[in-house]
Amino acid sequence: MSETAHQPLGGRIVTKPFMILGLLVLIGGYFILRRFIFGMGDVSNMSNGYPIGTWVVLDVVIGTAFGCGGFAMALLVYIFNRNAYHPLIRPALLGGVFGYTLAGLAVMIDLGRYWNAFNLLLPWYAQINSVIFEVALCVMAYITVLWIEFWPAFLERMPPAFKQRFNLHPLQAFLRRYMYVFIGLGVLLPTMHQSSLGSVLLIMGSKLSPLWYTTWLPLLFLISALTMGYGVVMLESTLVQRAFKRPSEAALLTKLSRIVAGLLVAFLVVRIGDVLARGQLGLAFTGDRYSLLFLMETALFAAPVFVLASRRRCANERLRFLATLSLLAAGSLYRMNGYLLAINPGNGWTYFPSAPELMITIGVVCLEIMLYLIFIKTLPVLPGRTIESAGRPS
Amino acid sequence: MDQNRRQFLRGAAGAITTAAAAVAAPVHEALAFGPREPKALPPKAVGMLYDSTLCVGCKACVSACKVANGMPAEQPATLAAWNEGTWDAAEDISGQTLNVIRVYQDGTMARKDREQDGYAFVKRHCLHCVDPSCISVCPVSAMQKDPVTGIVTHNPDACIGCRYCVYGCPFNVPQYQFDEAFGRIAKCQFCNHLQAQGQLPACCDVCPTGASLFGLVEDLQAEAEQRLAVKPGAMYEFPRGKLGGDRVGHTAPMGEYQPHIYGEKESGGTQVRYLTGVPHEKLGLPELPDHSYAAVSEGMQHTLYKGMIAPLALLGGLVVLARRSAKTDHDADPTRTDEEDSSS
Numbered sequence: 001m002s003e004t005a006h007q008p009l010g011g012r013i014v015t016k017p018f019m020i021l022g023l024l025v026l027i028g029g030y031f032i033l034r035r036f037i038f039g040m041g042d043v044s045n046m047s048n049g050y051p052i053g054t055w056v057v058l059d060v061v062i063g064t065a066f067g068c069g070g071f072a073m074a075l076l077v078y079i080f081n082r083n084a085y086h087p088l089i090r091p092a093l094l095g096g097v098f099g100y101t102l103a104g105l106a107v108m109i110d111l112g113r114y115w116n117a118f119n120l121l122l123p124w125y126a127q128i129n130s131v132i133f134e135v136a137l138c139v140m141a142y143i144t145v146l147w148i149e150f151w152p153a154f155l156e157r158m159p160p161a162f163k164q165r166f167n168l169h170p171l172q173a174f175l176r177r178y179m180y181v182f183i184g185l186g187v188l189l190p191t192m193h194q195s196s197l198g199s200v201l202l203i204m205g206s207k208l209s210p211l212w213y214t215t216w217l218p219l220l221f222l223i224s225a226l227t228m229g230y231g232v233v234m235l236e237s238t239l240v241q242r243a244f245k246r247p248s249e250a251a252l253l254t255k256l257s258r259i260v261a262g263l264l265v266a267f268l269v270v271r272i273g274d275v276l277a278r279g280q281l282g283l284a285f286t287g288d289r290y291s292l293l294f295l296m297e298t299a300l301f302a303a304p305v306f307v308l309a310s311r312r313r314c315a316n317e318r319l320r321f322l323a324t325l326s327l328l329a330a331g332s333l334y335r336m337n338g339y340l341l342a343i344n345p346g347n348g349w350t351y352f353p354s355a356p357e358l359m360i361t362i363g364v365v366c367l368e369i370m371l372y373l374i375f376i377k378t379l380p381v382l383p384g385r386t387i388e389s390a391g392r393p394s
Numbered sequence: 395m396d397q398n399r400r401q402f403l404r405g406a407a408g409a410i411t412t413a414a415a416a417v418a419a420p421v422h423e424a425l426a427f428g429p430r431e432p433k434a435l436p437p438k439a440v441g442m443l444y445d446s447t448l449c450v451g452c453k454a455c456v457s458a459c460k461v462a463n464g465m466p467a468e469q470p471a472t473l474a475a476w477n478e479g480t481w482d483a484a485e486d487i488s489g490q491t492l493n494v495i496r497v498y499q500d501g502t503m504a505r506k507d508r509e510q511d512g513y514a515f516v517k518r519h520c521l522h523c524v525d526p527s528c529i530s531v532c533p534v535s536a537m538q539k540d541p542v543t544g545i546v547t548h549n550p551d552a553c554i555g556c557r558y559c560v561y562g563c564p565f566n567v568p569q570y571q572f573d574e575a576f577g578r579i580a581k582c583q584f585c586n587h588l589q590a591q592g593q594l595p596a597c598c599d600v601c602p603t604g605a606s607l608f609g610l611v612e613d614l615q616a617e618a619e620q621r622l623a624v625k626p627g628a629m630y631e632f633p634r635g636k637l638g639g640d641r642v643g644h645t646a647p648m649g650e651y652q653p654h655i656y657g658e659k660e661s662g663g664t665q666v667r668y669l670t671g672v673p674h675e676k677l678g679l680p681e682l683p684d685h686s687y688a689a690v691s692e693g694m695q696h697t698l699y700k701g702m703i704a705p706l707a708l709l710g711g712l713v714v715l716a717r718r719s720a721k722t723d724h725d726a727d728p729t730r731t732d733e734e735d736s737s738s
Contacts, residue, residue, distance in 0.1 A: 037575060039574045039575045039577055041572035041574075042573075046572060048566065048568075048570060048572075049566065051570060077719070078715070078719045079712060079719070081718070081719045112570050113553050113554050113577075114555065116555070119554055120533060120534060125534040126534075127529075127533055127534060127535040129688075129695060129696075130530065130532055130533040130558075131691060132533045133534075180717040180719075180720045181713055181716075184716045188705060188712055195698075199694050199698075203527050203530065203531055203561075203691045204561070204562065204687070206682065215694065345566055347486070
């Protein structure tokens with residue numbers, strides 16, 4: 001039972017859904033090209049009132065939270081030694097690899113002076129008081145760590161003759177021996193930059209509604225990164241199981257659900273406690289845009305608790321799936337509110353993303369899903385003990 | 395049932411420990427959180443006193459600013475057919491406009507500098523904060539504050555175009571050129587290239603009424619306080635160009651001011667002072683606390699990352715725990731090869 005060898009899923013790579021995803025990536029690519037030739041204004045509705053748009057908010061602020069599956073599972077399996085969850089870790093790690101790597105790609109599209117991006121790594125340009133500086137370096141380091149953590153999957157797949165030829169065995173031995181260091185880093189770095197994504201908003205001051213502006217932002221962003229990380233693991237497991245007719249991991253997910261319920265409660269206690277302590281709870285019931293967003297966000301956080309904390313309700317796969325969607329929507333909305341929807345720069349500025357701008361974001365996400373599919377089909381990612389009985393997916 | 399309950403409690407306890415441990419260090423630190431010390435005005439800080447009641451809205455300052463900084467004229471699309479490119483009608487500061495005069499209008503607009511049924515002018519440009527948010531957020535030190543004059547400058551060769559200065563500035567001053575393939579951040583740098591040659595900033599240099607007045611911040615503050623102390627309507631000698639300079643001033647009746655010198659304390663203090671007849675928030679000058687949000691943000695970072703002690707301690711703990719997991723349980727080692735089960 002505890003034997004969790006990983007195996008490639010196999011099967012055809014170029015399927016119909018794969019081609020649809022590919023088409024969306026091409027459309028995104030076209031607009032990315034336009035962005036670089038004609039400037040950001042050609043494809044985006046961003047303005048000097050709302051200089052941060054969907055590329056940062058969806059692809060980076062929310063996208064990396066979706067990539068926190070590897071972080072959340074590593075915390076559980078390696079730090080709290082809950083080995084039962086081990087089968088879920090490698091797919092979660094792979095989600096993190098792409099979630100973060102493509103967030104990096106999105107940043108390069110979004111940077112207005114991308115040819116200077118290397119300045120982030122030059123010590124004489126470093127500005128250590130900058131929260132964004134911390135996020136940038138920390139995310140770069142974490143992308144590296146994620147690829148290192150995932151590297152064994154490549155090594156396992158390589159033909160022994162190839163490994164012999166390029167003398168990769170010592171590398172494999174090194175990784176096996178010292179992986180715990182990278183695991184430690186793989187938990188520390190997301191703790192740092194996910195909380196910093198909250199600290200970024202401390203500069204917004206009165207531009208951000210008091211329902212969101214608090215010095216507890218870093219903690220709230222960290223907890224929401226964990227809930228979304230576990231949420232994504234549950235979502236991915238359910239989807240892969242359905243799509244490829246694999247055996248259910250329901251027993252494991254039910255156990256995991258209760259941890260997630262605890263985290264959601266922790267988030268709500270800090271979130272509402274803080275608004276209450278600052279005496280701003282009245283703003284939640286004024287009926288304006290901010291109050292509706294706050295209530296919607298809170299409802300999305302609270303609803304899954306009733307499903308995930310109950311063993312009986314959680315056994316219902318449909319309910320559990322809905323709860324997972326709700327908690328992912330909750331975390332995403334919280335982040336989108338903080339960065340965009342609850343921001344008022346004044347002077348009558350408004351923002352709604354343009355279609356080309358959204359197509360770039362959609363293209364990046366589709367590329368992420370395509371790469372994920374290629375990887376789970378060709379590399380040992382998913383637990384493979386029952387691959388024979390599961391049969392080949394069509 | 396009892397079994398379920400126990401399992402639930404265990405699960406919940408696990409979850410709370412998970413959360414608590416992951417955030418223990420930050421939480422503990424956050425409890426001891428306080429904003430960073432406020433910053434002091436540089437010794438020879440230069441600035442500007444903008445007196446809205448003196449401004450006649452001629453926009454000579456806008457035009458002179460364009461010439462001094464090599465920026466093109468801007469026209470709304472609706473006016474483009476009229477004498478294209480020959481006159482400037484920028485509606486707000488932008489990637490092509492560092493300084494602009496805007497007008498407040500109410501009702502019949504019968505009288506200048508009156509909130510109701512009146513109108514008033516206001517100038518928009520960088521206020522050169524004492525504790526600027528743009529400098530605090532910039533990851534690559536592209537924004538700099540001169541240690542002597544306090545002028546906030548921008549270095550496009552360092553800038554990566556992340557636009558957090560645009561996002562974080564409480565006055566919405568830095569502007570990115572979204573319509574350029576190789577856009578840059580545009581902001582007023584108080585004509586420091588002219589000041590280096592002993593000249594005045596272009597806007598103060600050309601202002602016919604002394605509404606834009608250049609000088610040392612301390613002197614300008616004293617001048618502003620003095621104007622507030624004089625009875626409205628009393629004749630007063632208003633200087634032009636530079637406070638304490640050799641230009642001829644002009645005599646005019648004192649305006650009816652709001653009893654507030656905007657820019658003195660806002661956002662931790664700025665190097666620009668505004669005297670207005672209409673409440674400042676009506677003129678697009680936002681209500682702000684006496685401290686800079688940069689002090690809040692940096693206070694948080696300095697608490698969490700002081701000497702990198704908390705992160706390193708957390709890393710140490712994590713590595714020890716990860717090692718224990720890897721040791722006690724063969725399965726927990728992600729590097730275990732699956733070769734025995736797979737292809738080979």
